[in-house]
Amino acid sequence: MAENRRGLGRGLSALLGEAEEISHAVDPAAGVREVPIELIHANPDQPRRHFAEAELAELADSIRDKGVLQPVLLRPSKRGEGEYELVAGERRWRAAQRAGLRALPALIRSLGDAEAFEIAIIENVQREDLNPIEEARAYWSLMGVMQITQEEAAKRVGKSRSHVANTLRLTQLPESVQEHLIEGRLTAGHARALLSTGDAEGLAEKVVAQGLSVRETEALARDKGGDAPRKASGPRKAPKDADTAALESDLEEALGMSVDVADRGGVGEVRIRYATLEQLDEICRRLTRS
Structure with a gap:
């Protein structure tokens, strides 16, 4: 084997x-x-x-x-x-x-x-026959069925770990944005730019309607990045230091999920946002793995 x-x-x-x-x-x-x-x-x-x-x-x-x-x-x-x-x-x-x-x-x-399932996924992924959302779901299924990590999955399909991690993150997008990806109206490059915004759904509609390029979408996301709605009450969050931001980025790349680290003088919490039950299963599997 x-x-x-x-x-x-x-x-x-x-x-x-x-x-x-x-x-x-x-x-x-x-x-x-x-x-x-x-x-x-x-x-x-x-x-x-x-x-x-x-x-x-x-x-x-x-x-x-x-x-x-x-x-x-x-x-x-x-x-x-x-x-x-x-x-x-x-x-x-x-x-x-x-x-x-x-x-x-x-x-x-x-x-x-198991072997037939693995071959079916690899054949599609290596030949780029899947749309980005199908590819992401295929990675989640491969990791769940074969009980392997993102890094091991990347080796199986001949992709880099960062590619697999970034593709997995696309499943965090709203359903309407995922539908644009499935139908080919948006590319994975467009979608990655939208991940960092507070209004991925609204910006996606604008990108599709205007036929914006990936670079134009990235510029739009940067301009709109601070437009996410905030709660009317409660103190404004202080910007995170470079070390915390870097740690969040590393965790997101490793998990393929959105991660928020709230550190207050060495005490705090880590929040991991999952979009599917497969992602929750992956979190549980990693936490309970010996």
Whole structure:
């Protein structure tokens, strides 16, 4: 299993390369085979949920012209003998159905649930097939299912720890802003700039309406950064010293969540804001891990 883990960390070439290199194939001698489309079922744990209609139509046109150039990865399905579940390649499978194909070239491997889940996430993330929110949710799922840290998750998917941490933070944005990310109206760069503001939802609408660039969004966020509504009563918070601000930044990067450190002469509190139950599970797991 350790060898498989290292191979996954390097990418999917070992999985989707030459058939003779795949040691766990159900029938290694057969290599790539044609599998009837009606015998292939979607993976219920597929991290990708959004498939752009225009992209699917374009891929379907390409498949009609040139066929499916890269095999999908399958494993035997629990539905019955001779049926299969997709591990990697759902976009090709969907487009092939639109193109009217009756069979798909496929590699078949005997994979457990955890390994199939990990491969599905890595395949999507490495090929940048996920939108930023799907990518963030995929990281949370990977860490939860595999019981690994952000740093370990980053190694598995071949990304930097800071990239994973910054992507995870996007799930703290309001639902309407996340929807802009899912639909492609905002990029991850836009969203990261909005994270530091007190009105991410309002600014996001302005960015989308005016078609602002990432740099323009960053400038807008800086201008509006102090506009977050304040309570009418209560003393105004004093600015934090550089050491506390740096500590907050380090914790946010490590956790992928918003962190507030309130220090009063060596006594205070640390607040961690989570946006999903998966994030709460991750906090609990880290605090209780031996």
